[in-house]
Amino acid sequence: MSQTFTLAHISDLHLTPILGLGPGHWNVKRGLGYLNWVRSRRLVHRLDIANRLVADMWQHGADHVAVTGDIVNLGLPGEIAEALSWLKTVGPPAKVTAIPGNHDIYTRRMNGPSCLEIWRDYLAADAWGAEFSGQSPETFPFLRRVGPLALIGLNSAIPTRPLVAAGRIGREQRDRLEDDLRKLKATGLMCVVLIHHPPLPGQTAPRRALQDADEMAALFARSRADLVLHGHNHRDSLIYHPSRERPVPIVGVASGSAVRTHGPEPLARYNLFRFSSSGIEMIVRGLADPNGAVVEISSHHLHASVQPMAV
Numbered sequence: 001m002s003q004t005f006t007l008a009h010i011s012d013l014h015l016t017p018i019l020g021l022g023p024g025h026w027n028v029k030r031g032l033g034y035l036n037w038v039r040s041r042r043l044v045h046r047l048d049i050a051n052r053l054v055a056d057m058w059q060h061g062a063d064h065v066a067v068t069g070d071i072v073n074l075g076l077p078g079e080i081a082e083a084l085s086w087l088k089t090v091g092p093p094a095k096v097t098a099i100p101g102n103h104d105i106y107t108r109r110m111n112g113p114s115c116l117e118i119w120r121d122y123l124a125a126d127a128w129g130a131e132f133s134g135q136s137p138e139t140f141p142f143l144r145r146v147g148p149l150a151l152i153g154l155n156s157a158i159p160t161r162p163l164v165a166a167g168r169i170g171r172e173q174r175d176r177l178e179d180d181l182r183k184l185k186a187t188g189l190m191c192v193v194l195i196h197h198p199p200l201p202g203q204t205a206p207r208r209a210l211q212d213a214d215e216m217a218a219l220f221a222r223s224r225a226d227l228v229l230h231g232h233n234h235r236d237s238l239i240y241h242p243s244r245e246r247p248v249p250i251v252g253v254a255s256g257s258a259v260r261t262h263g264p265e266p267l268a269r270y271n272l273f274r275f276s277s278s279g280i281e282m283i284v285r286g287l288a289d290p291n292g293a294v295v296e297i298s299s300h301h302l303h304a305s306v307q308p309m310a311v
């Protein structure tokens with residue numbers, strides 16, 4: 001790799017306002033979600049903060065942006081349409097890749113097209129990916145080639161009962177992911193997996209967790225992914241997961257729109273990953289002060305001090 005390629009990762013925007021909530025959209029889950037929004041979340045997440053982070057990532061040399069879900073709040077068609085307008089302000093589909101979160105696919109009661117249809121250009125395979133995987137572009141996982149990277153987008157979002165924010169990848173996606181990772185080895189591309197829910201067991205409470213986290217942990221232990229990016233917890237995290245060839249960095253990013261802290265959740269942040277021949281440099285940028293500038297919070301050289309582990 002002769003040059004540096006920079007991938008920005010932002011997540012959990014929970015964009016405001018809640019749009020298009022009509023009588024036909026109510027159910028118990030949306031009612032409770034709406035109350036949570038009015039009482040708490042609307043004071044935390046702000047569109048102007050997300051836009052400041054997006055401007056900062058382009059200023060700092062991002063070549064591509066990954067958005068790992070929870071772009072909206074109640075999965076309403078009005079919110080989803082508005083979120084498409086926002087995605088367009090971030091960049092064109094060739095520069096931005098998105099996957100859905102549990103708030104984007106919130107309930108079975110949609111009364112309109114889903115985010116998978118409306119955001120299709122941002123969460124579907126490119127021509128290379130569709131040909132490589134042999135699947136239709138809308139099939140998860142989808143593949144995209146950006147610079148030296150193969151981006152692999154998973155869908156962990158499933159409609160759930162009230163007060164449940166769990167997710168599931170499912171056997172079909174897991175089998176395809178493993179197949180893709182095996183085939184991608186021969187390409188020399190760096191494999192970056194995008195998933196909304198934290199993929200390992202114990203990373204969050206059971207009612208918010210990935211139901212097949214055990215299976216995903218086993219998959220990442222026997223397959224080579226170079227980097228796994230997720231959201232959902234609204235907190236930073238970096239875990240090296242043991243794998244056959246070398247530990248896989250599994251990186252969670254905080255919400256990209258938080259104007260105030262919320263329990264353990266920090267102010268808005270995003271991550272920059274600089275891929276070069278010397279490895280992957282991760283830079284966490286965001287707000288240190290609600291009224292301040294976007295600044296560097298920390299930096300990490302991934303793979304810098306770890307050796308391949310036998311499992």
Ligand SMILES: [Fe+2]
Nearest residue numbers: 012070232234
């Ligand atoms: Fe979220």
Ligand SMILES: [Fe+2]
Nearest residue numbers: 070101102232
């Ligand atoms: Fe989430």
